[in-house]
Amino acid sequence: MTYLLNSPDDFAEEAVRGLVASHPDLLVEVPGGVARSTQTPAGQPALVIGGGSGHYPAFAGWVGPGMGHGAPCGKIFSSPSASEVYSVVRNAENGGGVILGFGNYAGDVLHFGLAAEKLRHEGIDVRIVTVSDDIASNTSENHRDRRGVAGDLPVFKIAGAAIEAGADLDEAERLAWKANDATRSFGLAFEGCTLPGSDDPLFHVEKGSMGVGLGIHGEPGVRDADIGSAADIADLLVDELLAEEPPRGEDGYDGRVAVILNGLGTVKYEELFVVYGRIAERLEQRGLTVVRPEVGEFVTSLDMAGLSLTLVFLDDELEKLWLAPAETPAYRRGSMPVVDRAPRTGTWDPGKTEIPDASEDSRTCAQKIVAVLERFRQVCADNEGELGRLDAVAGDGDHGQGMVFGSRGAAGAARTAVDQGAGARTTLLMAGEAWADAAGGTSGALWGAALTSAGGEFSDTEGAEERSVVDAVTAGIDAVLRLGGAEPGDKTMVDAAVPFRDALTDAFDTDAGPAITAAARVAHDAAAKTADITARLGRARVLGEKSVGTPDPGALSFALLMTALGEHLTR
Ligand code: ADP
Ligand code: MG
Secondary structure, X not given: OOOOOOOHHHHHHHHHHHHHHHOOOOEEEEOOEEEEOEOXXXXXXXXXXXXXXXXXOOOHHHEOOOOEOEEEEEEEOOOOOHHHHHHHHHHHOOOOOEXXXXXXXXXXXXXXXXXXXXXXXXXXXXXXXXXXXXXXXXXXXXXXXOOOOOOHHHHHHHHHHHHHOOOOHHHHHXXXXXXXXXXXXXXXEEEOOOOOOOOOOOOOOOOOEEEEOOOOOOOOOOEXXXXXXXXXXXXXXXXXXXXXXXXXXXXXXOOEEEEEEEEOEOOOHHHHHHHHHHHHHHHHHOOOEEEEEEEEOOXXXXXXXXXXXXXXXXXXHHHHHHHOOEEOOOOEEOOOOOOOOOEOOOOOOOOOOOOOOOOHHHHHHHHHHHHHHHHHHHHHHHHHHHHHHHXXXXXXXXXXHHXXXXXXXHHHHHHHHHHOOOOHHHHXXXXXHHHHHHHOHHHHHHHHHHHHHHHOOOOOOOOOOHHHHHHHHHHHHHHHHHHHOOOOOOOOOHHHHHHHHHHHHXXXXXXXXXXXXXXXXXXXXXXXXXXXXXXXXXXXXXXXXXXXXXXXXXXHHHHHHHHHHHHHHHO
16 A cells, blocks of 8 residues: 555655656656756657656656656556647657657557647657557567557667667657567566555455466456466566567577566565576576666556566667666666756746637536536546446556546636636537546546537537537547547447437437436446446456456446436436
C-alpha cells in the first residue's frame, strides 16, 4: 500500500512536482507534464515519451540529454489526455518534428493519436512509435500489436541517443521501430499493487503461486503457476524469451543482447541479483554475449511484487546507441559531451478559451446541461467501487476512478462556462474536453469525444428542442463508434450503446426523457449480457478469457448514466 500521500486525487501531480523540484538542472514542469529545463538545438527532433503515472522511472525520469525531450504525465495507470500530450509537445518541439513514444495501450493510442492530429494540423511533423515488447500479450507474428512493458527503456534510450547523435526525424523513427522490433519482455507477479489511498490491492495472487505474463497496470497474469526457486524463475524467463531469438548471422545479429532485469516494485535488489546470476549463466551457456546489462527498477507498477526480463537482440547500430551516454534523473550513463546548455526561456501555456456570445434560451439550456452533468458526477461517485472492481477482473481496475475524475471535471468546466455566459453548445464542448483531460484512459477519451460531439448538435444562439436532445445523444454514441473502432460483441461500452441507440430511435416520439429511460433499460440488459462474452478490445483483450462471467465495466457505466439522464429529463 501507499504510506505517504496527501490526497489520492492529487498524488500523481504532486509526485511530478517533487520530481521536478529534485532535478531542476534537468527538468521543468510544463502544463501536462515535464520538459527538459535546457534548450535543445533548433531543428532537432523531439522525443516525447509518456503514459500513465505509477511506473517511475518511466516516463518523466527519462527526460534529459540523450533520451526524452518531454513527458506528458497521466494519472496513476491512466494515459495522459490529448491536451496534456499536446501541451508537452508544444513545450518540447523545436522545429525538427516530434516522435511520440508510448506503450501500446488503447487509452494511450487514443489520446496521443488525437494530440497528433491537432499538431499535424498546425504543421508539426509527428511520428508515432508504440512500444510492444510483452510476449505474453500476443503472438510473435503480431509483435507490433503486443502491449508495452519494460521495453520502453531500450526503445526510448536508442531513439534518444540517435537524436543526440544528429539523426533527423525519419532516421530517429526508423531506429525506434527497429529497437522495438528487436525487443522482447516477459514478466511475473507474486502480488498485486494498491492504488494510492486504496486499502486493497487491484488483484491478489494466491500464496505460493505467481501470475505469469503480468501487465504493468495491475492486469493479472495470463496464467498462474507455482512459485519455484530463484533459479526456476530465471530459467522460465530466459526460456520464454529465447524462444523468440532471431537466427544468428542474419540482419547483423550475431548473439549480442542488451539485458534488462526489472523489478516491478517490491522485489528487492538482492533478490534481483540472485535471479540475475542465474540468467547470466544461462545466456552464456546459449553462447550469447551480454552487452551492458541493467538490473534494477525501470518500469514499475507501484508496489507490485514482480519482475520482468527484457532482451534486445542487437546489431552494430543498435549496440552503439544502447551504449551511448545519457543524463536523466533516473538513467545516467557515461558522460555527455560538454556543451553549452542554456536554460530554456519560459514555457508555452495553453491560455484561456474565448466564450462566444449566447442567447437567453441557449443559456437556460446550458444550465440544464450543468444539472445533468452534476447528476452524472453523483452516479459515478456512488458506483466508483463497483466499476473499479469489475475493471480489475481483467483490466486495470481504474474505471471507477476514471469515471469519477471525468464527470467531476466535466461538471466543473460546464459550471465555469455557464458562469461566464456560455450557451449550450460551448458548455458541452468545454465539458467534453474537460472530461477527457480529467479522466485520461480509454473511457475518458471516448466520453470526452461523446460530449464534444453531442455539443455540436446544440446551438449557442437558439434554445433546444426535445429532438435536439435525442440527436445529441445519438451523435455522442456515433463519436464513440468512430473513434474507438469497436463493434458490438467486442465487450465494450458499445455493446450497451448500440442497442440503446436503436431502442431510442424506436421509442422517441415527442418527449426525450421517457424515450431515454426506456432505451436505458435496454442498455442495462445489454450490459449485463456482456458477462457472457470474451473481451477482444482494450486492456481486457489480453486477458479475454478471464473476463467471462463479469460484465464490461464501460457498458455498465454507460447504462447507469443513460438511466440517470432519462430520470433527470423526465422530472
Ligand atoms: P482503460 O482501459 O484505459 O483503463 P477504463 O478502465 O476507464 O480505461 O475504461 C475501460 C472501458 O472502456 C471498457 O470497459 C470498455 O467498455 C471501454 N472501451 C475500451 N476500448 C473501447 C473501444 N475501442 N471502444 C469503446 N469502448 C471501449
Ligand atoms: Mg481500466
